[in-house]
Amino acid sequence: MREILKINNITKIYKNQFKALDELNLNINEGEIFALLGPNGAGKSTLINTVCGILNFDKGDIKVNEFDIIKDYRKARSLIGIVPQELNLEAFETVWDNVNYSRGLYGKSPNHKYIEKLLKELSLWDKKDSKLRELSGGMKRRVLIAKALSHEPKVLFLDEPTASVDVELRKDMWKVIQKLKEKNVTIILTTHYIEEAEEIADRVGIINNGKIILVDEKENLIKKLGQKILKIELSEPIKLIPKELKNFKLQLNSDKNILIYTYDTKGKNTGITSLLSDIKSLGLQLKDISTEQSSLESIFLNLVKESENELARA
Amino acid sequence: MNWQGLKAIYFHEMDRMRRTLFQSLVSPFISTSLYFVVFGSAIGSRITEIEGISYGSFIVPGMIMLTILTQSISNASFGIFFPKFTNTVYEILAAPLSSFEIILGFVGAAATKSLIIGTVIICTAGFFVDLQIEHPFIMMFFLVLTSVTFALFGFIIGMWADNFEKLQLIPILIITPLVFLGGSFYSINMLPEFWQKVSLLNPVLYLVSGFRWSFYEIADVSIYTSLITILFFLFSCVLIISYTFAKGYKIKN
Numbered sequence: 001m002r003e004i005l006k007i008n009n010i011t012k013i014y015k016n017q018f019k020a021l022d023e024l025n026l027n028i029n030e031g032e033i034f035a036l037l038g039p040n041g042a043g044k045s046t047l048i049n050t051v052c053g054i055l056n057f058d059k060g061d062i063k064v065n066e067f068d069i070i071k072d073y074r075k076a077r078s079l080i081g082i083v084p085q086e087l088n089l090e091a092f093e094t095v096w097d098n099v100n101y102s103r104g105l106y107g108k109s110p111n112h113k114y115i116e117k118l119l120k121e122l123s124l125w126d127k128k129d130s131k132l133r134e135l136s137g138g139m140k141r142r143v144l145i146a147k148a149l150s151h152e153p154k155v156l157f158l159d160e161p162t163a164s165v166d167v168e169l170r171k172d173m174w175k176v177i178q179k180l181k182e183k184n185v186t187i188i189l190t191t192h193y194i195e196e197a198e199e200i201a202d203r204v205g206i207i208n209n210g211k212i213i214l215v216d217e218k219e220n221l222i223k224k225l226g227q228k229i230l231k232i233e234l235s236e237p238i239k240l241i242p243k244e245l246k247n248f249k250l251q252l253n254s255d256k257n258i259l260i261y262t263y264d265t266k267g268k269n270t271g272i273t274s275l276l277s278d279i280k281s282l283g284l285q286l287k288d289i290s291t292e293q294s295s296l297e298s299i300f301l302n303l304v305k306e307s308e309n310e311l312a313r314a
Numbered sequence: 315m316n317w318q319g320l321k322a323i324y325f326h327e328m329d330r331m332r333r334t335l336f337q338s339l340v341s342p343f344i345s346t347s348l349y350f351v352v353f354g355s356a357i358g359s360r361i362t363e364i365e366g367i368s369y370g371s372f373i374v375p376g377m378i379m380l381t382i383l384t385q386s387i388s389n390a391s392f393g394i395f396f397p398k399f400t401n402t403v404y405e406i407l408a409a410p411l412s413s414f415e416i417i418l419g420f421v422g423a424a425a426t427k428s429l430i431i432g433t434v435i436i437c438t439a440g441f442f443v444d445l446q447i448e449h450p451f452i453m454m455f456f457l458v459l460t461s462v463t464f465a466l467f468g469f470i471i472g473m474w475a476d477n478f479e480k481l482q483l484i485p486i487l488i489i490t491p492l493v494f495l496g497g498s499f500y501s502i503n504m505l506p507e508f509w510q511k512v513s514l515l516n517p518v519l520y521l522v523s524g525f526r527w528s529f530y531e532i533a534d535v536s537i538y539t540s541l542i543t544i545l546f547f548l549f550s551c552v553l554i555i556s557y558t559f560a561k562g563y564k565i566k567n
Contacts, residue, residue, distance in 0.1 A: 052404075052407075052408040053408050054404050054408050073410060074410040076410075078410045082408050084404055086401060088401035089400075089402065091400075092333055093329075101322050104319060104322025105323070105405060105409035106409050107318045107319050107409075
């Protein structure tokens with residue numbers, strides 16, 4: 001797959017000497033949805049603002065569709081749309097004027113048909129003459145997306161697109177994002193909601209302390225790094241975990257009828273066969289067996305923790 | 315050149331004037347009328363003529379300059395400060411616009427507003443006194459040059475200011491006193507010799523003097539000195555803005 005965004009060795013140091021991006025490298029494929037996860041202050045917004053030209057950076061280079069964002073800034077920036085994290089909008093302008101203004105900024109001649117279609121797709125058409133201050137938070141978020149799409153960009157950055165919105169609107173946003181993907185728009189979103197990344201992303205990147213600590217296909221990531229849980233439900237409750245099963249580090253649920261075994265999918269030997277065989281030899285009767293995949297959230301937290309530990313050791 | 319982008323900023327800023335039409339046009343009309351009542355009638359009854367010109371007519375160029383300077387500064391400073399304050403500046407910075415185009419859009423709109431207001435004042439003045447403009451093209455040239463220069467200066471203030479207090483600080487503490495002490499309402503020949511020399515340190519004096527010359531061919535300093543002063547100030551503002559924008563001062567850092 002063709003790479004539409006190449007970020008090479010980017011370093012950004014703020015005036016207070018805080019290193020927000022530390023020789024960061026990242027490539028984004030054309031047409032994918034890429035979710036960038038990271039704790040607060042990890043560098044997510046700084047990275048987006050740097051790529052979009054809102055912030056200066058100290059070292060490295062960034063190319064959008066092979067156009068350098070410094071040397072060919074006009075061509076590079078005209079391919080990018082950005083939806084900021086905060087609901088920053090002019091108060092007294094109408095939706096229609098404001099979205100058309102954004103299109104103009106990107107050097108595009110007026111195209112009322114396109115803007116009309118865009119507003120209709122985002123369920124904003126009946127609000128086109130409303131003043132921006134009169135809109136609800138959710139509607140404002142849609143206006144920001146309309147503004148970012150007004151110049152028909154190839155790459156769209158969404159900085160926490162569903163922050164502080166209700167569940168219904170969040171799901172609506174996911175639909176909007178999926179529709180954009182169908183139109184081959186490359187989407188890079190930052191999020192705190194792991195379920196958002198699990199739901200819509202093709203690939204996931206994890207950033208911490210200004211460095212990308214992992215990038216992978218979402219499915220691979222869950223498969224590769226995830227731990228699985230095997231739940232063995234017994235026909236009769238037991239008082240204690242038998243000492244013969246000590247090596248499996250089992251847990252017993254509060255009803256004392258389910259044995260919980262956590263195993264690593266990466267390992268050659270998961271230990272499941274031995275465990276089941278030992279349970280059988282102990283004469284315990286099984287009622288049910290189920291497995292659960294660990295969530296992206298637990299993977300994310302583990303990686304961030306590891307990265308913090310590494311930094312502390314360094 | 316991103317003409318569409320430039321046009322978008324320009325008309326977006328001009329639209330702000332349309333939304334506040336009363337404040338933009340009626341307020342200078344009322345202020346000018348008040349100046350005529352207070353300065354023209356009250357002081358004019360004691361000072362009938364200055365260098366052969368009636369006092370009422372004499373103060374017109376100074377009054378226009380006072381308004382042009384303050385309006386250019388306030389329009390341009392507010393123009394760039396407001397998107398910074400509301401954080402909507404991100405879309406201007408992310409757009410494929412050069413610093414030159416951004417500045418041209420904001421400064422052009424601020425200067426245009428000042429020119430419209432300047433025209434309103436000239437028309438208002440026509441109701442109170444007989445106006446003569448000996449050199450209309452030079453008058454227009456001064457008007458445009460002053461509007462653009464002080465809009466640039468306002469843009470610098472807007473970039474520098476990070477709160478509303480700072481936004482008002484320079485116009486109130488520096489510009490207004492300089493205009494009032496720059497011969498807007500009197501000729502410096504009316505001052506004692508020492509204060510005449512002190513007045514020559516005031517750059518606004520050169521603007522008012524040159525502008526008044528275009529009306530009545532009377533001036534406190536040579537027209538060429540006035541022109542060089544305003545051009546020097548213009549280029550200084552251009553240099554400061556180019557440098558600060560290139561460095562991203564207070565916007566991109």
